[in-house]
Amino acid sequence: MPYKIGLVGKPSVGKSTFFNAATMNDIEEGAYPFTTIDPSVGEAYVRVRCAAPDFDEKCDPNFGFCEDGKRFVPVKLVDVAGLIPGAHEGKGLGNKFLTDLNEADVLVHIVDFSGKTDIEGEPTEGHDPREDIDFLEEELDMWYLEILEKGIERFEGKQRQPDVKLEEELAEQMSAFKTNKNEIKQLILREDLELDPDTWDEDDRKDLARAIRKATKPMIIAANKMDTEEARENYEEITSDPEYEDLAIVTSSAHAEKALKNASEQGVIDYTPGDEDFEITGEVSSEQEEGLEEIREFMQDYGGTGVQEALEKALFDELGVIAVFPGGADGLGDEHGNILPDCFLVPEGATAEDFAYEIHSDIGEGFLHAIDCRDNRQIGASQELEHRDVIEIVSSNQ
Ligand SMILES: Nc1nc2c(ncn2[C@@H]2O[C@H](COP(=O)(O)OP(=O)(O)O)[C@@H](O)[C@H]2O)c(=O)[nH]1
Ligand SMILES: [Mg+2]
Structure with missing residues (x-):
């Protein structure tokens, strides 16, 4: 994608x-x-x-x-x-x-x-452009707040059940924002809030909605x-x-x-x-x-x-993306002789193995090791890649 x-x-x-x-x-x-x-x-x-x-x-x-x-x-x-x-x-x-x-x-x-x-x-x-900047942020925050409130209701509705965790319920409600329970929990704690929405006032909820918006909508x-x-x-x-x-x-x-x-x-x-x-x-x-x-x-x-x-x-x-080129240690051409035909955009911090999955899930599943084509060094699955790296993936599913 x-x-x-x-x-x-x-x-x-x-x-x-x-x-x-x-x-x-x-x-x-x-x-x-x-x-x-x-x-x-x-x-x-x-x-x-x-x-x-x-x-x-x-x-x-x-x-x-x-x-x-x-x-x-x-x-x-x-x-x-x-x-x-x-x-x-x-x-x-x-x-x-x-x-x-x-x-x-x-x-x-x-x-x-x-x-x-x-x-x-x-x-x-x-017209002062600052008003437009504030207005958009406000509009996004209100939208996040509405969904956060639904998440709180969802949690409160389940409170008597065992093993119900606030961050799980909120993350589930806010899943469209591509967040997860760990991130939600961290954001709650960073706002100096307890993991109990009964203790949050209106401003706390607004601040939390804004923090979640900032973290998930760069x-x-x-x-x-x-x-x-x-x-x-x-x-x-x-x-x-x-x-x-x-x-x-x-x-x-x-x-x-x-x-x-x-x-x-x-x-x-x-x-x-x-x-x-x-x-x-x-x-x-x-x-x-x-x-x-x-x-x-x-x-x-x-x-x-x-x-x-x-x-x-x-x-x-702002989002934090790097570009990585799939290459070959003994030549940059693909099977048709095209040189560096692809350039993948991947999240910062992506590893050699993540990159293999990015190319194709089969290649990822068969991952053996990778080669940094600039110096022909072998690198392992968990090695983080850098912007403009040229990487060959050696996979048992090639
Ligand atoms: N001076 C100037 N006018 C622009 C610029 N970009 C767009 N406009 C003008 O602003 C008006 C609205 O542009 P439009 O692209 O339709 O805005 P939208 O409603 O946000 O899609 C048009 O008359 C554009 O010609 C720009 O960089 N400089
Ligand atoms: Mg338009």
Whole structure:
């Protein structure tokens, strides 16, 4: 299963623009690892420095593509529309919204930093983006709190039965959030609460819901519309506000990325997504040239459009994922001679054996040992892998 990144935010912040820009590509249809008829789900990429050049080779990716030594590894991107006040109570797209949210491994909260849309997404002036940041967190916390309350009721209903454990009942109720009893127990204790909900007041419950949300729904903020003057001012102010210093925040212009992808598709510029610059290679009107030069200036100030960076910060830094290439100790080609055709995204801390299971459950079950292809060293089942490792799995089920 590819990782899923969810784009959230109130209406008119640029979610669809970001989604379209990030999922636009001109590679062959057949190279997609998944197809979908849902227009809000698409294929985007995260960049990994390709391992093939380290072996003086050139790769032949099965999925995604490789440009300038950067491997573009597919991820799923979901435009989670429908965030409005009361979404947790089923208002707006309520249930679809929550299902989409649940399926995302990590969220990118797109915020209109220009302040030109109000809390409902209607045009205005001078809106404080901090309100949007607080509002989304509040909305998610309310949703978590409702499910936590159901878990508490479930526990209370069973209290006279022997061997009923609070953390088990809560974890069961909250299983859609991909948590477990150990994590729940740790979070309760970290909040300095007893393992007895009778002793928790309303604030304790809210704090616990928030702690569970933070632990299970990693999220970064994309400060969007940074191509506007107002957004830059808000960005300066918010990033120097001590109350917001814990935020993982990336500057972005979805609009600029979209314009570059369009120009690239027209064949008038040479642009590799995520790069800090591009080259005009075809005939452009003076108007288009002016627009492109404005975008170039913006990219120089902020190190690119920020769209790739947002996806990568979400996945690699916030969620904690590494990329590992399956390889062979005596050659990186597969049975068709394709060099490093695959690149797997796996959780940080994944072991050689976990990686074998990731490739195929049969390979995992027959795991004998692994080989680090960079130095031909044999490694054991429990050895933790590192980002950009090239690993051969030796299995009795090959
Ligand atoms: N200036 C600027 N406008 C943007 C940017 N991204 C989106 N917009 C504009 O914001 C409006 C809403 O965008 P849309 O993608 O439909 O937002 P959504 O409702 O969140 O999906 C449109 O007019 C976009 O052109 C950006 O990075 N900069
Ligand atoms: Mg939209």
